[in-house]
Amino acid sequence: MKIVVFIQQIVSTQVKLQGIDYFDTSRVTEDDLVINPSGKNAIEGALKLKDGHGAEVTAVCVRGLKPEKALREAIAMGCDKAIGVKDDSFYTDDPLLLAEIYVKILEKIGEYDLIFLGVEEQSTSSYAVAAMLAEKLDMPSVLYAEEIEVKDDILRVGHVLEGGRKIVDMPKKGLISCSDSQYFTPRYTSMRGILTAKRAEIPTWTATDLGLAANIVGKEAASLIQVSLSNIVIEKESYIIKEGEPEEMVDKLLAKMKEDEVKLGV
Amino acid sequence: MKKILVFTQIREEKVEENTLSLLNKLQEVFKDVEITAALFGKQIKEDWIQELGKHGVKKVYAINALELEVYLSRPYVKTMLEIIKETQPMMVIASGMVYGEDLIPRLAVHHGVSCAQRVVDFTLDGEDILFHTPVRDDQAIMITKLKGEIKFATTRTGAFFINENPTGGSPEIASIDVSFEPKDMIVSHVEIKKAERTVNLKDAKVIVAAGRGVGGKDNFQIIRELAELLGGEIGATRACTDVHWIEETYEIGQTGQSVSPDLYIGAGISGAPQHMSGIKAKTIIAINTDEGAPIFNYADYGIVGDMHSILPILKKKLEG
Ligand SMILES: Cc1cc2nc3c(=O)[nH]c(=O)nc-3n(C[C@H](O)[C@H](O)[C@H](O)COP(=O)(O)OP(=O)(O)OC[C@H]3O[C@@H](n4cnc5c(N)ncnc54)[C@H](O)[C@@H]3O)c2cc1C
Numbered sequence: 001m002k003i004v005v006f007i008q009q010i011v012s013t014q015v016k017l018q019g020i021d022y023f024d025t026s027r028v029t030e031d032d033l034v035i036n037p038s039g040k041n042a043i044e045g046a047l048k049l050k051d052g053h054g055a056e057v058t059a060v061c062v063r064g065l066k067p068e069k070a071l072r073e074a075i076a077m078g079c080d081k082a083i084g085v086k087d088d089s090f091y092t093d094d095p096l097l098l099a100e101i102y103v104k105i106l107e108k109i110g111e112y113d114l115i116f117l118g119v120e121e122q123s124t125s126s127y128a129v130a131a132m133l134a135e136k137l138d139m140p141s142v143l144y145a146e147e148i149e150v151k152d153d154i155l156r157v158g159h160v161l162e163g164g165r166k167i168v169d170m171p172k173k174g175l176i177s178c179s180d181s182q183y184f185t186p187r188y189t190s191m192r193g194i195l196t197a198k199r200a201e202i203p204t205w206t207a208t209d210l211g212l213a214a215n216i217v218g219k220e221a222a223s224l225i226q227v228s229l230s231n232i233v234i235e236k237e238s239y240i241i242k243e244g245e246p247e248e249m250v251d252k253l254l255a256k257m258k259e260d261e262v263k264l265g266v
Numbered sequence: 267m268k269k270i271l272v273f274t275q276i277r278e279e280k281v282e283e284n285t286l287s288l289l290n291k292l293q294e295v296f297k298d299v300e301i302t303a304a305l306f307g308k309q310i311k312e313d314w315i316q317e318l319g320k321h322g323v324k325k326v327y328a329i330n331a332l333e334l335e336v337y338l339s340r341p342y343v344k345t346m347l348e349i350i351k352e353t354q355p356m357m358v359i360a361s362g363m364v365y366g367e368d369l370i371p372r373l374a375v376h377h378g379v380s381c382a383q384r385v386v387d388f389t390l391d392g393e394d395i396l397f398h399t400p401v402r403d404d405q406a407i408m409i410t411k412l413k414g415e416i417k418f419a420t421t422r423t424g425a426f427f428i429n430e431n432p433t434g435g436s437p438e439i440a441s442i443d444v445s446f447e448p449k450d451m452i453v454s455h456v457e458i459k460k461a462e463r464t465v466n467l468k469d470a471k472v473i474v475a476a477g478r479g480v481g482g483k484d485n486f487q488i489i490r491e492l493a494e495l496l497g498g499e500i501g502a503t504r505a506c507t508d509v510h511w512i513e514e515t516y517e518i519g520q521t522g523q524s525v526s527p528d529l530y531i532g533a534g535i536s537g538a539p540q541h542m543s544g545i546k547a548k549t550i551i552a553i554n555t556d557e558g559a560p561i562f563n564y565a566d567y568g569i570v571g572d573m574h575s576i577l578p579i580l581k582k583k584l585e586g
């Protein structure tokens with residue numbers, strides 16, 4: 001079984017980016033660059049199948065300032081191969097264009113059975129790439145997976161549903177997007193994995209390698225046009241106690257609530 | 267007249283609330299637009315059609331088919347494409363429940379365009395529709411426009427209000443011919459595991475809720491004790507119900523229950539939009555070890571600290 005996992009590298013959401021600086025990454029350090037949490041869930045999904053049933057897992061990172069860092073971590077977790085894809089002409093904030101880039105990457109990879117992605121991208125949060133890719137490839141797919149069970153020739157997949165969970169069967173050739181359920185909780189990197197990752201050769205493919213002319217996936221081709229981006233100003237005045245011994249903090253909280261005449265309890 | 271096509275979602279045998287609130291919002295923003303709805307199922311209820319009419323839908327494509335009994339991407343996409351072809355709407359939209367978010371991007375692909383997901387507001391700029399969407403864990407709002415004859419979008423759950431006094435009438439009912447092949451059913455439905463609803467949290471005045479940070483089944487004891495002390499109920503995130511630390515009935519959020527207590531205490535909860543969208547509380551208290559957790563953006567009061575040490579102290583003080 002061959003599995004391709006698409007991950008992204010994002011600026012950790014722990015790093016608060018301010019207003020107009022949002023896309024100014026000059027102050028972003030290498031430590032701030034992390035694999036998108038959802039992508040890590042996808043890696044875990046692929047590695048679980050590899051552990052249980054044998055698979056070759058290839059991690060691919062298209063978005064990111066230093067994709068190589070993300071890909072080494074993917075290998076350290078247990079992925080077998082890694083490919084970075086980067087080109088200044090790519091406009092990846094449009095999920096349709098990103099899906100088109102993924103299609104071209106898969107064509108170049110050639111042979112694969114399953115595609116894994118995370119359910120969401122943290123940076124521009126389009127939440128649409130997995131569905132778009134499945135549709136472009138005309139591939140059986142299940143989104144928002146929470147659990148995967150291999151049953152002979154098929155995969156039995158449980159996925160998120162309002163008011164419960166839905167179980168479906170799908171062929172072993174298809175696309176799955178992984179949620180952050182317990183099943184997909186990412187594993188830690190192992191010592192051996194880290195050593196393997198250090199030595200791993202990670203190619204970087206460009207638009208030319210993929211046979212993509214700039215105007216096909218460049219900004220001018222976008223149909224999702226960004227007009228503005230601004231920080232959310234929280235109007236709510238909140239009282240957050242950040243320091244102190246637990247008892248002190250509780251006392252402070254209760255005192256403040258008393259002052260505000262907010263009742264605790266009915 | 268210009269048309270907007272709304273994909274209707276049913277939950278617990280009713281037209282789901284987010285579809286109704288979306289209808290209300292669309293009528294507020296767009297004047298002189300006719301709203302058409304698509305409603306699929308194995309046995310569509312007349313009630314659902316009338317409910318849509320009451321909320322402003324003029325025409326309902328009610329498609330009954332065995333293959334449409336539960337949502338599956340392929341048969342639903344196929345049927346929607348036929349309806350789009352016939353109606354030629356200016357926009358196709360669904361509330362952002364799981365199925366809507368699966369369906370809309372696929373329809374967009376077939377029209378060679380992108381889509382806007384999890385929209386929390388629409389505004390108009392001349393002819394253009396501006397879609398407002400939160401990004402980066404709700405730290406920022408991105409405003410986008412869409413190119414193309416037909417716009418494709420989903421809304422975020424809990425974003426809009428339902429019109430409590432809808433005045434619409436009976437809608438026209440339409441149908442369409444669509445046939446399915448084995449290929450359409452390649453992903454097949456096995457079962458739906460419905461969460462048992464044994465406790466109703468809707469009327470609870472106080473809710474003490476825990477998330478993954480609670481760390482295990484046994485640690486729910488303190489949550490229960492605190493809730494009891496405050497005369498309230500307990501609640502949890504999907505992260506907790508997923509691993510059976512607590513019964514599913516206590517899940518709050520998009521896929522769980524919606525609640526509107528006076529007081530909501532959330533401990534060990536990061537504040538994912540899917541969880542927070544189910545909460546309309548007068549006062550929110552958050553306890554989390556991570557100062558950057560999004561739940562602090564919603565909180566009126568908060569403590570950055572370990573719930574395992576904070577909660578027992580809180581309980582003792584309240585008792586004493
Ligand atoms: C389509 C879809 C629908 C969904 N619907 C829902 C829904 O309806 N309801 C829902 O809840 N989720 C839902 N989810 C899941 C949701 O996206 C989040 O995964 C979930 O809400 C996270 O739960 P959590 O906050 O408990 O866990 P996490 O996000 O893992 O957060 C745990 C938090 O606990 C803190 N913590 C850890 N230890 C401690 C400690 N000792 N003391 C204090 N704090 C601590 C951490 O800092 C962290 O912030 C849905 C997901 C999808 C994809």
Ligand SMILES: Nc1ncnc2c1ncn2[C@@H]1O[C@H](COP(=O)(O)O)[C@@H](O)[C@H]1O
Nearest residue numbers: 009010011022023024063064065092123
């Ligand atoms: N201001 C920013 N905030 C968040 N992520 C950013 C920012 N700037 C760049 N990035 C990340 O850098 C990567 C490269 O961007 P792009 O070239 O658009 O794919 C994306 O994965 C983004 O997550």
